[in-house]
Amino acid sequence: MERSILKKIRENLEERRARLGQGLRRLDLEQSELDRVDSQAEMVDIAQSLEQLGRNSSIQEQELRELQAIDRAMAKLATVNYGVCEDCDEPIPEKRLLAVPEARLCARCQSIWEREASRVRTAS
Ligand SMILES: [Zn+2]
Structure with missing residues (x-):
């Protein structure tokens, strides 16, 4: 495979990796805020928070999977098997x-x- 194409692919992977990393950090922050939900909070607030938490973890799971796929591809990119x-x-x-x-x-x-x-x- 041509070096210029490999370079493009590596750049694409690195860019997405950086973006996913940022997104996951942001979700982590939101999550730790939700973890601090005041025990005196109204039940409706707690329900909303839990719903939000559930939504975040499914996004997070999806993003983690993508991140793993990118990592795998980057590792493979260094080998002839890519x-x-x-x-x-x-x-x-x-x-x-x-x-x-x-x-x-x-x-x-x-x-x-x-x-x-x-x-x-x-x-x-
Ligand atoms: Zn095939």
Whole structure:
């Protein structure tokens, strides 16, 4: 793969990583404020806070997962295995990598995998 493309991909990953890190820190701050909710607070306030807390943790979970995917991609970027589908060992097209730098599968394997996943979901 061309160095200029690798560089673009690394920049993309680093930028998203920094943004996600900031977002997670912000959520942490909000959360610690919610943790300090006054015990004398009205029940409705507590309910609202809990709702907010739940919303935050699902965002946080999603962002953490994305952060992990980015970290994995960055680690892999340093190896020769980057850009190779983990399923069929075919190179992942550069266009796809530029759009989804953390992709571990080529589009074909990804769609097979997604079909499998949705079948498992509907079966259970
Ligand atoms: Zn593949």
